[in-house]
Amino acid sequence: MGAKASEEVLILLxxxxxxxxxxxxxxxxxxxxxLGDADxxxxxxxxxxxxxxxxGMTEPVPDWIRRAGERASExxxxxxxxxxxxxxxxxxxxxxxxxxxxxxxxxxxxEKYGPSALCADALLAxxxxxxxxxxxxxxxxxxxGKAPFSQxxxxxxxxxLSVRAGPRLLSRVGRVLGNDVLxxxxxxxxxxxxxxxxxxxxxxxxxxxxxxxxEVSFTLVDAGVSALEAYGAFLDDCWARARxxx
Numbered sequence: 001m002g003a004k005a006s007e008e009v010l011i012l013l014x015x016x017x018x019x020x021x022x023x024x025x026x027x028x029x030x031x032x033x034x035l036g037d038a039d040x041x042x043x044x045x046x047x048x049x050x051x052x053x054x055x056g057m058t059e060p061v062p063d064w065i066r067r068a069g070e071r072a073s074e075x076x077x078x079x080x081x082x083x084x085x086x087x088x089x090x091x092x093x094x095x096x097x098x099x100x101x102x103x104x105x106x107x108x109x110x111e112k113y114g115p116s117a118l119c120a121d122a123l124l125a126x127x128x129x130x131x132x133x134x135x136x137x138x139x140x141x142x143x144x145g146k147a148p149f150s151q152x153x154x155x156x157x158x159x160x161l162s163v164r165a166g167p168r169l170l171s172r173v174g175r176v177l178g179n180d181v182l183x184x185x186x187x188x189x190x191x192x193x194x195x196x197x198x199x200x201x202x203x204x205x206x207x208x209x210x211x212x213x214x215e216v217s218f219t220l221v222d223a224g225v226s227a228l229e230a231y232g233a234f235l236d237d238c239w240a241r242a243r244x245x246x
């Protein structure tokens with residue numbers, strides 16, 4: 001079996017192992033029926049909390065990837081370390097899109113539904129909810145642990161999620177809230193476009209790693225599943241606040 005064929009077999013085995021977690025996130029949590037059934041005000045509030053809490057999910061990303069790359073290189077995964085370090089530069093400043101979206105969304109909400117307690121600055125000053133803390137802790141555990149190369153599985157799953165779920169979210173928002181509000185979702189729109197290429201990059205690096213060291217497959221699957229579960233918890237936090245706020 002050639003190297004490319006071997007890589008494809010191994011990545012498909014990885015995909016098969018992670019697929020149940022992808023299905024749970026794509027069809028459960030907010031991304032399933034709950035978001036599809038949301039009324040306009042609740043959907044708008046979800047987007048507000050997604051943007052506010054999402055800052056804590058995205059601001060550390062370049063540092064996480066860079067540090068994971070450095071540690072991977074230290075442990076002998078030099079090519080992957082270099083690839084991660086280069087990828088880190090592409091993630092810089094993405095949290096600023098979320099802050100901008102948050103300010104636009106709170107203004108949109110006030111104009112469309114009347115005055116509310118949803119203030120962008122106040123939301124940004126709130127403590128992070130459990131899902132965000134869980135997601136941040138996962139990254140730190142991976143980076144500081146024995147398998148920092150697992151960062152590539154985290155990146156693969158989360159960026160592929162943008163490609164799978166982002167268009168559905170944008171379509172739903174356009175139908176319920178009107179297409180004008182899509183300008184206030186620059187983070188989602190940009191990642192739907194950019195993460196197609198990022199997902200291809202992540203998949204290729206993941207396949208190469210599996211081909212070189214197939215024995216780490218279970219470690220990579222655990223990291224990918226944990227990332228999806230933590231992201232699902234973040235979405236649940238946003239949904240709970242959206243439903244509990246008026």
